[in-house]
Amino acid sequence: MKLQNNYKLFFILITAFYCNSIWAEEPKPKLLVDVGYHLDNNTFPFVSIFTKSKIEKKFIAVPNISVKVYLGQEADANLLGTVITNKYGKGMISFPVSVNTLWDTLSQFKLIATSVAGKKYESVSNEVSLTKAKIYIDTLWADGVRSIAVTIKIKSGNEWKPVKDVETKIVIKRSVGNLSIGDKETYTTDSTGKATAEFTKVGMPGDAGGNIIIVGKTEDNELYGNISLERKVKWGTPLVNVNTFDQRTLFATRDKAPLWLLFLAGFIFITVWAVIIYLFLQIIKIRKAGMENWPDIA
Template sequence: MKRLYKNFSALLALALVFAGYNTFAQATPKGDLSIAINYFVDNNTVPSLLVRVKTKVNGRFQPVEGVSVNLFLDKDSAGTAIGRVTTNRKGEASIFIPVSVKKQWATSVKHTFLATFKGDKKYEEGKADLTVARAKIVLTTADKTITATVLELKDTTWTPVKGVELKIAIKRLGGDLPVNETPTFTTDSTGQASADFKRLGMPGGKSGNLTLIAKVEDNELYGNLSVEKTVNWGVKFTPVNTFNNRTLFATRDKAPIWLQLISYSILFAVWGVLVFLVFNIIKIRKIGGQV
C-alpha cells in the first residue's frame, strides 16, 4: 500500500511539473514586428535608407527600440550587404549606401532593398523590401520663377518624368514654407514644374539669402528626393544691439522710465497705507487709555 502511494505521488508530481512547464512556455508568446524601409536622396548625392520598426500593443502600433536589422541591395548575400542598423527609441535607424555596393548599384537603374530580422526571445523574425528607380531633381531659377525638373535614369540617359507630385518651398527653421499659395505641383510632359516666388519681404539674414527646396515625398517609384538652392531674394536683416538702451528686456538699471515710475508709485502707495494704519492703531490705543 505504501509503495502504491509513493508511485502515485511521484506520478502526480511529474504531471504537475509538465503542466507548469507547458503553462510557462505558453505564457510568453513572441510578438510580430512590422518593418518598413524608406529611401532618401538629398541634393542628388549619396542615397540613404531609413528603417522603421513597430509592433502592435493593445491594438495600436508602438515603435520598438533595440532591434537589429540587416540591409541588403537586391539580394541577401555577403557581397550586397549594405550594413546592420539598430533602432533607437523611436523605432528608427538610418544608414547611407556604402561604397562596397557601388558595383552592384551601377548594374541597374532600378533596385530592391531588403531588410531582414532574424528574431530573438521577444519577437518573431521579420522581413521587408522596397523597390525604387534611380531619379533626381534639377532646380533652376530665373526672374523670381522656380523650375524643378524630375529625371529618371533609363538605360544610361536621364529622362524627364511626367505626373510626379512635388513641393517647391523655402527652407525655414520651423519647416518648409511654400513659395506661393499652391502647396504642391505636378510635372508636365517635359518633367518640369514651375512656381512663381511670391514671398516678397522674407527675411534672409545678413546677406539676404534664402534656401529654396524642391522635394518629392514618399513616391511609390522614386522614394524621397530633395534638392536645395540658395538665392538672394530675401530682405537683409541686420540685428540691432539694444543692450545699453532702456528696454523691457534690459537690466534693472536700464528699465524704461515709465515702468520705474509705475513700480515706485505702487511701492510708495502700499507702504503709505501701512504707515497710515500703524499711526491710526497707535492713536486709537492712546484714546482708549485716556478713557
C-alpha cells in the same frame, strides 16, 4: 428539459471561453519594418529604417531592433550594413564605398531590410523596388514674377530622362518646418519632367544677406523614394538682427535703465523728498521759535 440543456451548453461555453483566455499563450506582437530610400542634393544615398508594431489599433515605435539592409538581394556581398533602431524606432544607414561599383551600374534597384529575431519579435523582412532618380531646380523670372521649376529625371541605361506625373513638393526651408512656396501643397511634373511653382511669399524674412533656401522634393514616392534638392536664393528680406543687449531698456541691467525712466522716477523722488525735507526744516523752525521764545508777531 430543453431549457435545462440550453443552460448546460451556455455554462460549458462560458467555462471554455474563460479557460481559453487564462491558459491560451499570448501571441507575440508582429514587428513591422519600414524601409525608405533617400537621396539629398543628388549626392550620397542613404536608407532609413522604422520599426513599429500595431498594438491596440495603434502603431507603436519599437526601439533596439537590429535590421540588416541589403542592396538587390539578401547576400553578404550586398549587405549595406546593420541598423539598430533608436528609442523612436528609427535608424539610418548610408551606402558604403564597397557597393559603389554595383550602385553606379544600376538603373533600378531593390532595398531589402531584414530584422534579426529576438526574444520578443520574430525576424521579418520588407523590401522596396525603386528607379534611380535625380532632381533639379531652376529659378525663373518672367513679368516681374519669380518662379521655381523642379525637374525630375530618371536613369534609363546610361542616360537621365525627364519623367512626367511625379508629385513634387516645392517649399521654403524655415527653422522649424517647411513653408509651401506657392498656394498649392504639391506640384506634378509635365511631359518635360518639369513642375513649376510661382513664388508668392514675397517679403519672406531671410538671413542677413536676404537668402532663403528653396527645397524641391518627392516624399515617400513609390517609384523614386525620397529625393530632394536645396537651392539658396536671394529672394528674402535681409534680417536685421536687433540686439538690445547693450541698450537702455526696461528689462536691462540696473546700469542700463531707460533715461526717461531715470528722469521721471528721479523727478518724482526728488520733488517729494524735497517737500519732506522742507517740512523737517519747518519743524526745526517751529522748534527754534519755541526755544528762543520769539515774540508773538503774527
